[in-house]
Amino acid sequence: MPDLRAPNVVDLRTDRDAAPGADLFPLTVEDLTFQVGGTVLIKGIDLTLDGGGVTVIMGPNGAGKSILLRLLHGLLEPSGGWVGWGGRLLDETVRRRQAMVFQRAVMLRRSVAANIDFVLRLRGRADPARRREILEHAGLAAHADQPARLLSGGEQQRLALARALATEPDVLFMDEPTSNLDPASTLVIEDITKAARDRGTKIIFITHDMGQARRLADDVVFMHRGKVLEHSPATAFFNQPTSAEAGDYMAGKIIL
Numbered sequence: 001m002p003d004l005r006a007p008n009v010v011d012l013r014t015d016r017d018a019a020p021g022a023d024l025f026p027l028t029v030e031d032l033t034f035q036v037g038g039t040v041l042i043k044g045i046d047l048t049l050d051g052g053g054v055t056v057i058m059g060p061n062g063a064g065k066s067i068l069l070r071l072l073h074g075l076l077e078p079s080g081g082w083v084g085w086g087g088r089l090l091d092e093t094v095r096r097r098q099a100m101v102f103q104r105a106v107m108l109r110r111s112v113a114a115n116i117d118f119v120l121r122l123r124g125r126a127d128p129a130r131r132r133e134i135l136e137h138a139g140l141a142a143h144a145d146q147p148a149r150l151l152s153g154g155e156q157q158r159l160a161l162a163r164a165l166a167t168e169p170d171v172l173f174m175d176e177p178t179s180n181l182d183p184a185s186t187l188v189i190e191d192i193t194k195a196a197r198d199r200g201t202k203i204i205f206i207t208h209d210m211g212q213a214r215r216l217a218d219d220v221v222f223m224h225r226g227k228v229l230e231h232s233p234a235t236a237f238f239n240q241p242t243s244a245e246a247g248d249y250m251a252g253k254i255i256l
Contacts, residue, residue, distance in 0.1 A: 021097070021202060022086075023087075024086040024097065024170055024171065025051035025085070025086050025202070026051070026086065027083070027084070027086075028047075029047040029084075031045075032068075032078055032080070032081035033081050034064075034071060040079075041064055042064050043226040044081065045226075045227065045228050046228070047221065047231060049204070049219075051202050052202055052218075053197060053203070054197050054205055054219075055203065055221060056216060056219070057069070057220075057223060058221070058249070059222055059224050059249065060224065060255055063223040063224050063226070064223055064227075065175075065223055066175050066176075069173050069204065069206060071083060072204065074094075097169060097170045097171065098171040099173070100172070101157070101164050101173070101174045101175070102160070103175050103176040103177065103179055105156035105160040107149050107159070108148060109147075109148075110147070110148060111144065111148060112135065112140055112143045112144050112148050113135070113144040113145065115148050115159055115163050116134050116163055117131055118163075120166055122167070123166075123168070131166075134162050134165070135162065138162035138192065139158065139188065140155060140158060140159055152185075153181060153185070154181045154182060154184070154185025157177055157178070157185065157189060158185070158189065160177075161174075170200075171204065172204070173204050174203065174205045174206065175206050176206050177205075178207070178212065179208070186209075186212070193205070193216065203216075205217075210250060214234070217237075218233070219234055220233075220234050220237040220238075222243065222246045224245045224246075229245055229246060230243050
């Protein structure tokens, strides 16, 4: 039975010649709402994102960025509205084609190599050569036998990103993955992210770092008080934001 809350989400794409992951797009959000204990944290968001490229989500603390990311990934259930991926509602099949990297890296209590082996086995692709390739790409091959929790903060975040990408996701969510890292580690994470984008993975990336946003973003979603105030190509956003709040935010002013 069709979901009556989502009358426009009806047709599944069947273009087998499309780029990998193309059938998940556009990502369509309509009247998305999330509340806790009577407090509305996400307020009737409408948003459409195309596949490919890097979408950067920006806004002040408390704007609802991380909540929106978790709603898109299905880690939270919306209080109202819906999320549609390429003509289908968010379900476990769609979620298995996505991955997420959090602000603080989550390590399995295993070796660096075993962290990668774990997700490769889940995907039925356990292969020492593939694991070695992944670790080399992340600059972690020399640490393969080391306990993951003994890595530095930057190394742990690189492992978390490598582990997420080992699943070959069509969509990768990244929630301020470099906020606690030094500049060198930050640039390594950015380089790995760009390489994933160039291979066709859609990246949805939260950051407060204006320089990072300028380096990575193809388009920018700006949020304030649980709402999306604007969504535009990166060049247009950084050169001429359409909302006063975005202009103040980029000027370093505190917006309430």
